[in-house]
Amino acid sequence: MRVSRLLLVTLREDPAEAEIPSHRLLVRAGYIRRVASGIYAYLPLMWRVLRKVSAIVREEMDGTGALETLLPQLQPAELWERSGRWAGYTAGEGIMFHLVDRQDRSLGLGPTHEEVVTALAADLLRSYRQLPATLYQIQTKFRDEIRPRFGLMRSREFIMKDAYSFHANPADLAATYNEMEAAYRRIFKRCGLQTLAVEADSGAIGGSASKEFMVTADAGEDLVLTSGDGLYAANQERAESLAPEAQPLEADLAELATPGQASIEALCAAHGFHPSQTLKVLLLLARFAGGRAQPLLVCLRGDQQLNEVKLTNTLSSLQGEAWGSLLTLEPLDAGQLGDPKGLPLGYLGPDLDDAVLAGSPGLEPKFLRLADHTAAALGRFVCGANQPDRHRVGLEWGAGPLACPQAHDLRAAQAGDRCCHDPSQELRATRGIEVGHIFQLGRKYSEALSARFTNEQGQEEALWMGCYGIGVSRLAQAAVEQHHDGAGIVWPVAIAPFELVLVIASAQEPLQVELAERLYGELRAAGVDVLLDDRAERAGVKFKDAELLGIPWRLVVGRGAATGVVELVERASGEKQEGPVGPLVSHLLERLQLQRLGGL
RNA sequence: CGGGGCGUGGCGCAGCUUGGUAGCGCGGGUGCUUUGGGAGCACUAGGUCGCAGGUUCGAAUCCUGUCGCCCCGACCA
Numbered sequence: 286m287r288v289s290r291l292l293l294v295t296l297r298e299d300p301a302e303a304e305i306p307s308h309r310l311l312v313r314a315g316y317i318r319r320v321a322s323g324i325y326a327y328l329p330l331m332w333r334v335l336r337k338v339s340a341i342v343r344e345e346m347d348g349t350g351a352l353e354t355l356l357p358q359l360q361p362a363e364l365w366e367r368s369g370r371w372a373g374y375t376a377g378e379g380i381m382f383h384l385v386d387r388q389d390r391s392l393g394l395g396p397t398h399e400e401v402v403t404a405l406a407a408d409l410l411r412s413y414r415q416l417p418a419t420l421y422q423i424q425t426k427f428r429d430e431i432r433p434r435f436g437l438m439r440s441r442e443f444i445m446k447d448a449y450s451f452h453a454n455p456a457d458l459a460a461t462y463n464e465m466e467a468a469y470r471r472i473f474k475r476c477g478l479q480t481l482a483v484e485a486d487s488g489a490i491g492g493s494a495s496k497e498f499m500v501t502a503d504a505g506e507d508l509v510l511t512s513g514d515g516l517y518a519a520n521q522e523r524a525e526s527l528a529p530e531a532q533p534l535e536a537d538l539a540e541l542a543t544p545g546q547a548s549i550e551a552l553c554a555a556h557g558f559h560p561s562q563t564l565k566v567l568l569l570l571a572r573f574a575g576g577r578a579q580p581l582l583v584c585l586r587g588d589q590q591l592n593e594v595k596l597t598n599t600l601s602s603l604q605g606e607a608w609g610s611l612l613t614l615e616p617l618d619a620g621q622l623g624d625p626k627g628l629p630l631g632y633l634g635p636d637l638d639d640a641v642l643a644g645s646p647g648l649e650p651k652f653l654r655l656a657d658h659t660a661a662a663l664g665r666f667v668c669g670a671n672q673p674d675r676h677r678v679g680l681e682w683g684a685g686p687l688a689c690p691q692a693h694d695l696r697a698a699q700a701g702d703r704c705c706h707d708p709s710q711e712l713r714a715t716r717g718i719e720v721g722h723i724f725q726l727g728r729k730y731s732e733a734l735s736a737r738f739t740n741e742q743g744q745e746e747a748l749w750m751g752c753y754g755i756g757v758s759r760l761a762q763a764a765v766e767q768h769h770d771g772a773g774i775v776w777p778v779a780i781a782p783f784e785l786v787l788v789i790a791s792a793q794e795p796l797q798v799e800l801a802e803r804l805y806g807e808l809r810a811a812g813v814d815v816l817l818d819d820r821a822e823r824a825g826v827k828f829k830d831a832e833l834l835g836i837p838w839r840l841v842v843g844r845g846a847a848t849g850v851v852e853l854v855e856r857a858s859g860e861k862q863e864g865p866v867g868p869l870v871s872h873l874l875e876r877l878q879l880q881r882l883g884g885l
Numbered sequence: 886c887g888g889g890g891c892g893u894g895g896c897g898c899a900g901c902u903u904g905g906u907a908g909c910g911c912g913g914g915u916g917c918u919u920u921g922g923g924a925g926c927a928c929u930a931g932g933u934c935g936c937a938g939g940u941u942c943g944a945a946u947c948c949u950g951u952c953g954c955c956c957c958g959a960c961c962a
Binding site: 294295296297298299300301302304319321322380396397426428430431432434439445447485486487495497506613615719721722723724752754756788790791793794822823824825826827828829830832833841843844852 | 886891895896897898910911912919920921922923924953954955956957958959960961962
């Protein structure tokens with residue numbers, strides 16, 4: 286390809302829309318253009334990158350024996366109603382774009398394809414002899430993100446590889462899951478990315494085991510906690526840890542006047558308590574798809590933070606299917622109660638009377654009371670007295686009518702906490718960009734959509750399923766986030782739009798043009814992805830653009846052209862070599878050979 | 886959805902407080918000079934100031950409404 290024919294438009298100034306380096310650089314270097322909020326055009330350079338990423342993904346998927354397909358993006362609501370996800374994905378803050386067609390049928394634009402592929406499996410898979418089977422596709426997905434941001438990182442339309450595996454038993458599922466994990470590690474390595482595999486929450490997808498692959502980068506939206514010994518890594522949403530020991534409280538039962546001390550911080554500051562001696566009571570409201578709204582009282586040790594993902598999962602498993610899926614979890618404010626004055630916010634105790642809910646239309650009449658393990662384990666503690674400006678000191682669970690609620694793991698693990706597997710290890714925080722996620726789904730979808738097969742005993746049973754995603758467009762941008770410098774992008778060779786840019790320093794010099802054209806032909810014949818910068822620009826402009834674009838190698842044909850001397854520059858290291866064409870080209874070809882296999 | 890901000894030539898911005906015939910940088914075009922690190926000079930094209938209403942002799946500027954976008958939060962394969 287010749288730059289003169291590439292429709293290359295680079296920007297000298299940073300675009301106003303972009304916040305993080307990768308987004309700025311992709312726009313400045315002419316890779317992407319925004320069409321609407323969260324919707325981007327992939328320009329020719331970007332499309333070349335995406336095709337290279339896709340090719341690697343495809344090779345590795347094919348290598349596991351997975352079969353490539355292409356499934357519809359427009360999907361009938363009926364399928365999603367059968368899996369029970371339609372309401373959760375469309376109502377309220379649901380993320381599925383949905384529409385009604387001219388026949389009044391409801392349809393959604395696929396954010397994922399479990400329903401479609403499971404329905405297909407129900408059609409196609411009948412016998413254990415056909416198993417295991419894995420289908421995958423690389424295609425555009427849609428999600429009506431509440432707040433799109435960071436270019437391709439969180440866009441409303443994006444390219445994803447998704448794969449779905451079907452099995453006769455959980456052991457076979459686990460085997461494929463492990464093969465996929467290995468394939469994922471190869472894919473990211475080949476793309477030149479440093480990634481971290483972490484334990485993850487399964488979220489709205491459901492299922493048991495689940496791992497995320499994180500590209501480590503400061504701009505990452507996820508917080509990852511890892512142990513120093515490398516044995517444990519988890520998304521903070523999911524991470525477990527040992528909280529610091531609570532400070533014992535030596536105090537007899539008493540009431541305490543605490544005017545204006547509605548926060549743990551103020552309370553401790555005024556009376557010299559340690560936060561771990563206090564009990565924090567959170568008042569929340571959980572809304573379910575079936576329309577029920579359950580008020581919650583959640584007890585945490587005062588120095589701990591709530592992990593909403595854990596709470597959501599706990600609620601879902603407690604309520605089971607009866608109330609439908611959990612739609613939202615929000616603070617319960619006094620305005621939602623029949624008698625707002627009954628609520629001494631900031632002074633709540635775990636024994637807050639259900640009577641405060643009386644006369645509140647739409648709410649369940651009793652609190653669901655939960656406690657984190659650290660709260661349940663407290664000896665004597667300080668907590669609100671359920672009346673304004675008063676706390677109680679020296680309270681104990683089980684003393685009198687004060688019952689400890691059901692205990693669950695509800696607290697957020699923090700950097701600095703001790704690790705569960707080895708208390709001498711501390712958790713550290715890293716930011717990450719999620720580029721892949723693998724799940725053992727189990728039978729959630731196959732049961733809901735009646736995808737059954739006949740086993741060796743001649744009996745029908747539901748298929749065991751796994752699903753495996755890679756955000757292809759997000760991965761490409763994450764690569765930039767991980768590989769850039771002050772001058773621009775520094776693509777890993779394997780996914781760079783071109784491997785080499787051949788710069789004619791002065792396009793007016795016939796000697797330079799002649800040599801460059803000859804090299805252009807020879808390098809292409811040798812299988813190198815060459816971009817020829819044949820523009821009538823000054824050399825400086827072409828050098829700047831080459832660096833901004835991030836092409837891994839630059840070969841400059843300039844004043845040495847008459848004697849066959851050229852200059853070879855490596856983008857990543859900045860290393861320059863000047864010399865006769867022959868040796869430099871051989872050196873280049875050798876290096877490329879290695880670099881194409883992965884890494885920089 | 887809550888909070889904050891911005892819409893002015895293709896891009897980045899000033900002008901708005903205090904109303905008076907729209908400006909700067911980059912980019913585009915033409916010509917001359919320059920030619921290995923985002924060149925110089927000259928000329929030139931390009932804007933109903935997001936949109937709609939209102940106030941006024943007069944609105945980019947003041948008022949009302951509306952649409953779009955960005956940031957923080959909630960949300961999130």
